[in-house]
Amino acid sequence: MNRFRRAGERARVGPPAHLSDEALVGLVARGDERALAALYDRHAALAYGVARRVLRDPQLAEDAVQEGFVNVWRGARDFRPDRSRAASWILMLVHRRAVDLVRREEHRRADSIDADQPPELPAEDDAATGALARLQREWAQRLLAKLPDQQREVIELAFYGGYTQSDLAARLGVPLGTVKSRMFNGMARLRELMEEEQWTTAISAP
Amino acid sequence: MDDCDLRALAAPYVLAALDEDERERFEAHLAGCAACAREVDAVRDSLLVLARAGGEEAPPPDLRGRVLAAVAREAQPASPARAPAPAPPREPFWRRRFALALLPPVAMAAAAAVAVVLFLGRSSTPAPLKQLGPHATMALRAAGGRRTGSVYVNRTGEVVALASLPVAPAGKVYEAWVMVGGDETRAEPAGLFHGGTHYMTLARRAHPGDVVGFTLEPAGGSARPTTQPVATARI
Numbered sequence: 001m002n003r004f005r006r007a008g009e010r011a012r013v014g015p016p017a018h019l020s021d022e023a024l025v026g027l028v029a030r031g032d033e034r035a036l037a038a039l040y041d042r043h044a045a046l047a048y049g050v051a052r053r054v055l056r057d058p059q060l061a062e063d064a065v066q067e068g069f070v071n072v073w074r075g076a077r078d079f080r081p082d083r084s085r086a087a088s089w090i091l092m093l094v095h096r097r098a099v100d101l102v103r104r105e106e107h108r109r110a111d112s113i114d115a116d117q118p119p120e121l122p123a124e125d126d127a128a129t130g131a132l133a134r135l136q137r138e139w140a141q142r143l144l145a146k147l148p149d150q151q152r153e154v155i156e157l158a159f160y161g162g163y164t165q166s167d168l169a170a171r172l173g174v175p176l177g178t179v180k181s182r183m184f185n186g187m188a189r190l191r192e193l194m195e196e197e198q199w200t201t202a203i204s205a206p
Numbered sequence: 207m208d209d210c211d212l213r214a215l216a217a218p219y220v221l222a223a224l225d226e227d228e229r230e231r232f233e234a235h236l237a238g239c240a241a242c243a244r245e246v247d248a249v250r251d252s253l254l255v256l257a258r259a260g261g262e263e264a265p266p267p268d269l270r271g272r273v274l275a276a277v278a279r280e281a282q283p284a285s286p287a288r289a290p291a292p293a294p295p296r297e298p299f300w301r302r303r304f305a306l307a308l309l310p311p312v313a314m315a316a317a318a319a320v321a322v323v324l325f326l327g328r329s330s331t332p333a334p335l336k337q338l339g340p341h342a343t344m345a346l347r348a349a350g351g352r353r354t355g356s357v358y359v360n361r362t363g364e365v366v367a368l369a370s371l372p373v374a375p376a377g378k379v380y381e382a383w384v385m386v387g388g389d390e391t392r393a394e395p396a397g398l399f400h401g402g403t404h405y406m407t408l409a410r411r412a413h414p415g416d417v418v419g420f421t422l423e424p425a426g427g428s429a430r431p432t433t434q435p436v437a438t439a440r441i
Contacts, residue, residue, distance in 0.1 A: 048265035083247035099222040140258035158223035187217035
């Protein structure tokens with residue numbers, strides 16, 4: 001327990017702006033708090049956007065972002081930078097906390113009358129959203145629109161609605177196996193589309 | 207072999223669309239299956255498209271400070287009086303997050319006897335309590351009200367718990383929490399514990415009105431309690 005640097009001692013030094021996300025995760029793995037701060041600065045807006053859409057409630061969305069970034073800190077040593085982007089790993093951790101929280105909330109007020117309302121989407125032209133982010137959003141929406149409707153439906157409902165495959169089968173009135181194959185095929189198709197259009201680079205540019 | 211029948215679970219896993227028990231089983235499997243781990247890594251970048259399609263939203267400005275403070279709490283030793291050393295942690299994370307003053311791994315009956323001696327006839331002060339300095343002592347009580355240990359808190363809020371709990375079932379672990387103001391929805395993780403009778407220094411400080419509690423959680427711990435506490439003490 002006494003192997004850690006005192007908190008805050010290093011966080012005040014300027015962020016290593018020239019480093020890649022993956023290099024920053026490597027520094028986080030070695031206990032560098034300013035590297036975590038730099039990752040937060042790069043990805044918090046996208047992560048918070050996801051959490052807000054899943055959870056609606058701003059307070060809970062903040063909790064999801066906070067807990068997600070704490071899990072970035074805890075899990076940094078297990079991240080494999082040669083295999084995927086740090087940005088998607090961070091998003092997965094925040095998204096997972098958001099989904100856990102939305103399931104807990106829905107369990108808590110199981111008969112809430114607004115349970116079937118679609119997520120409240122923030123205004124498109126949020127002042128804080130830069131031109132690049134808007135462009136990336138349009139690109140991503142166009143890419144998703146290329147998926148067959150039924151595949152896109154299960155993927156979007158899982159990601160933004162926090163529904164499990166079993167929830168989706170019940171909600172859509174189709175067999176569980178159908179949900180599984182739509183999700184599997186849809187995610188495979190999405191990967192192909194990303195490669196074809198070289199979106200991996202386009203959408204993750206900081 | 208570079209293939210696995212469970213590889214198809216990577217996509218729903220990354221989308222957080224598995225049921226809880228499915229997710230737990232897949233995570234346990236992932237730890238030992240290179241093919242599935244690679245598939246999860248490969249599928250994960252698709253999340254960027256989904257996230258980008260929703261768009262960014264600026265978080266409240268004060269969230270940054272709260273995130274960094276939460277991370278600093280993770281990084282800070284529970285007993286800051288001791289000099290920190292710069293070596294990076296290499297132990298599994300459950301050992302990194304809290305200090306356990308492990309009693310020798312004795313059988314439960316013997317451990318319980320030790321605990322009774324410590325409760326009733328504390329002739330010499332155990333080391334964790336010496337480090338704590340002057341402190342108040344609270345009873346740690348099981349759900350039925352039976353005393354199952356003690357919680358010691360010093361003036362600065364550092365907490366040592368002496369808990370005597372049955373050994374956690376396979377795949378489970380006890381997680382200590384500091385529930386701020388006694389509010390279970392504001393439970394902060396404070397360390398993991400496999401059961402038996404142990405002193406543990408909690409990774410969180412606690413203050414009057416807070417409740418220290420233990421819940422059974424999946425191996426590796428949870429960010430929030432997922433079960434009812436098996437034992438609690440009000441500070």
